[in-house]
Structures are given as C-alpha cells and as structure tokens.
Amino acid sequence: MMADVPDTEIVDRVAASTGLPPGVAARVVDDVLAFYRTPTEAYVRRRHTELQAEGRKNPEIFPLIAAELRGRLVAAPALSERQLRRIVYS
Incomplete structure (x- = not known):
C-alpha cells in the first residue's frame, strides 16, 4: 500500500501513464481520492x-x-x- 491508497493498481497506472515515480503518483492519487471523499x-x-x-x-x-x-x-x-x-x- 502506498500513501493512503489501498489499491496500488491505480497508482501503478498513474505512474506508468505520467512518468511520475510511484511515491509521487501515490500522493497524487491520494489527493484526488481525498477530494472526492469530501462530504x-x-x-x-x-x-x-x-x-x-x-x-x-x-x-x-x-x-x-x-x-x-x-x-x-x-x-x-x-x-x-x-x-x-x-x-x-x-
């Protein structure tokens, strides 16, 4: 598990499609998910x-x-x- 993202597949996909290192991709995914989790x-x-x-x-x-x-x-x-x-x- 990277950052707070339980599904690493999406992190791998973002990293592969953007060229971001996995740690940075995990933070990006976590930020996007946090936005959509906003009540x-x-x-x-x-x-x-x-x-x-x-x-x-x-x-x-x-x-x-x-x-x-x-x-x-x-x-x-x-x-x-x-x-x-x-x-x-x-």
Missing part, C-alpha cells in the same frame, strides 16, 4: 463561499452548486435549493 455538506459550504467571493449571488449560486453535485464522479444525492440553503446556513 457533500463540506463541498456545498466550500463552493458557496468560493462563489460568493467571486461576487455571485445566491439565486445564481444554488442552481450552479446543484448542477456541480449532479456531475461529481461519485454523485451526491439530489438536493433541492432549500436543502442546499440549510447546509450553508445551519
């Missing part, structure tokens, strides 16, 4: 903050976040705008 609530809060910092307003933000969640590699459950608001403001 939905944490993702929603982070994206809301990022989009607000870009000057966007909630009527634009919540539909955008909902669309992003539908497109995630490991799909989050379908959340209404009301559920998204609860995550952000509770």
